[in-house]
Amino acid sequence: MTTHVHTKVSDKESISHHYDLSNEFYQLFLDENMVYSCAYFRSEDDLSQAQKNKLDHICKKLRLKPGEKLLDIGCGWGGLISWAAKHYGVEAHGVTISQNQHDYAQKWIAMQGLAGRCSVEIRDYRELTGTYDKIVSVGMFEHVGIRNFPIYFGTAQRLLKEKGLFLNHGITVNKGRKRSTPESRFIDKYVFPNGELDNISNILHQMEEARFEVLDVESLRPHYAMTLKHWARRLESQKEKAIRSVGEEKYRTWLLYLAGCSYAFERGDVNLYQVLLSKQTQGGFSLAPLTREDIYKNADDSSLSYPGLYERRKTVIR
Amino acid sequence: MSGRKSIQKAEQIIQKILSGPSLNFAIRLWDGTILHPPSGKSDFTLVFSNKKAFQRLILSPDAMTAGTLYIKKDVDVEGSLFKAMHLMDVFSAVKLTSREKLKILVQLITL
Numbered sequence: 001m002t003t004h005v006h007t008k009v010s011d012k013e014s015i016s017h018h019y020d021l022s023n024e025f026y027q028l029f030l031d032e033n034m035v036y037s038c039a040y041f042r043s044e045d046d047l048s049q050a051q052k053n054k055l056d057h058i059c060k061k062l063r064l065k066p067g068e069k070l071l072d073i074g075c076g077w078g079g080l081i082s083w084a085a086k087h088y089g090v091e092a093h094g095v096t097i098s099q100n101q102h103d104y105a106q107k108w109i110a111m112q113g114l115a116g117r118c119s120v121e122i123r124d125y126r127e128l129t130g131t132y133d134k135i136v137s138v139g140m141f142e143h144v145g146i147r148n149f150p151i152y153f154g155t156a157q158r159l160l161k162e163k164g165l166f167l168n169h170g171i172t173v174n175k176g177r178k179r180s181t182p183e184s185r186f187i188d189k190y191v192f193p194n195g196e197l198d199n200i201s202n203i204l205h206q207m208e209e210a211r212f213e214v215l216d217v218e219s220l221r222p223h224y225a226m227t228l229k230h231w232a233r234r235l236e237s238q239k240e241k242a243i244r245s246v247g248e249e250k251y252r253t254w255l256l257y258l259a260g261c262s263y264a265f266e267r268g269d270v271n272l273y274q275v276l277l278s279k280q281t282q283g284g285f286s287l288a289p290l291t292r293e294d295i296y297k298n299a300d301d302s303s304l305s306y307p308g309l310y311e312r313r314k315t316v317i318r
Numbered sequence: 319m320s321g322r323k324s325i326q327k328a329e330q331i332i333q334k335i336l337s338g339p340s341l342n343f344a345i346r347l348w349d350g351t352i353l354h355p356p357s358g359k360s361d362f363t364l365v366f367s368n369k370k371a372f373q374r375l376i377l378s379p380d381a382m383t384a385g386t387l388y389i390k391k392d393v394d395v396e397g398s399l400f401k402a403m404h405l406m407d408v409f410s411a412v413k414l415t416s417r418e419k420l421k422i423l424v425q426l427i428t429l
Contacts, residue, residue, distance in 0.1 A: 182380035182406075189382075190389065229400065236399075252389045255399065260381070263403035 004194045006145035008124045012097050014194040015143060019098035025245040029234040034077035034104070037139035037169065038224040038272045047230040055083040058136060060295045061216065061276050062165050063287060064088040068133040071159060073125050074140025078105025085118035095123040125155055132159050138169040142195050153210035157279060163287050166212065166277040173197040173270055183260065191257045200273050212277035215288050221265055224272040228262035325349050327425050328372055334422060335412045342401065347372070362397030364405070373426050379409035
């Protein structure tokens with residue numbers, strides 16, 4: 001098995017290999033919010049709608065309220081922090097170690113008039129400080145390295161207020177499956193250097209070791225197979241532009257990895273879990289309500305379905 | 319080895335390791351020769367751009383080799399790439415005796 005070191009310097013290089021490829025290349029196949037993680041489909045949703053559903057699904061699971069401080073660890077191109085600030089009225093802060101993502105996110109935030117309640121900075125998760133009501137991490141912990149899980153989950157625990165919620169969304173590998181396979185070696189060499197997947201049992205164990213209460217565990221495996229298929233089709237339909245942007249070899253690499261990962265999710269070699277955690281070090285119950293019903297309210301509406309919250313957010317600004 | 323002989327040997331190897339009604343793809347060799355699956359129906363064509371690519375994939379039919387050959391365009395898929403994703407399962411399902419393996423190895427090396 002390949003052992004990865006995961007220093008701050010090596011992590012920055014690994015992240016840069018993938019995420020600093022080219023913003024315009026990723027724009028060719030991602031949705032308009034530049035969400036590069038598993039979407040959430042309801043029947044015939046297109047990719048754009050499914051990504052909005054996903055952003056809402058996460059914000060609702062976190063029970064975001066206006067004025068709360070939200071931290072996004074590995075915020076990508078800023079899709080989630082902007083969405084949360086815009087539609088849920090939170091003060092959102094995102095960190096990434098990709099220069100390209102940071103620059104794009106900053107422009108995206110400004111473009112939407114969210115500067116002041118939404119911010120992004122280049123920062124390694126190990127260097128984070130501050131206190132937050134809610135923390136989210138989407139598709140980032142695949143880059144952390146299994147050995148660093150105690151530091152990673154410990155950091156989230158340290159930054160959260162008591163009774164704060166943390167949603168961790170990421171890819172896992174089947175328990176019975178070897179961690180190093182020809183597929184994973186290909187991904188490691190050409191696509192995501194230093195990525196490491198663990199199985200959900202171990203991950204839950206690590207979360208509990210970091211003194212989190214596990215509130216909710218949801219598998220989105222079929223959704224990721226669908227998302228990847230959408231991305232691969234969209235990329236294929238933009239073949240010429242993609243090749244102009246990154247060259248033919250990178251285009252073929254990304255196309256193969258998207259199609260191959262879709263197949264891996266379909267076959268069940270890998271899975272995608274959203275795990276909702278609560279910091280409960282002093283006993284009592286978490287902030288999550290008794291049932292999950294609130295998550296599914298207004299499920300069919302998108303961005304404009306939170307007039308109440310939007311108004312209250314306006315009040316906060318004044 | 320002359321070009322025609324190489325193609326003949328490659329065809330023999332393919333027939334030895336890939337057979338059965340469930341095969342859903344055609345194969346095109348580097349000289350343009352197309353081999354159709356027994357069913358006659360193919361969802362895609364697996365293209366070998368050169369002899370070396372064929373030798374490498376048959377010798378180590380796994381995702382690392384296939385992926386590397388694909389991104390360098392030594393191997394291509396014409397038609398649905400999604401439907402080609404099970405290719406490595408097809409190759410790894412091949413069951414041969416050591417004698418057959420040795421024979422194929424010799425054929426491959428002298429291709």
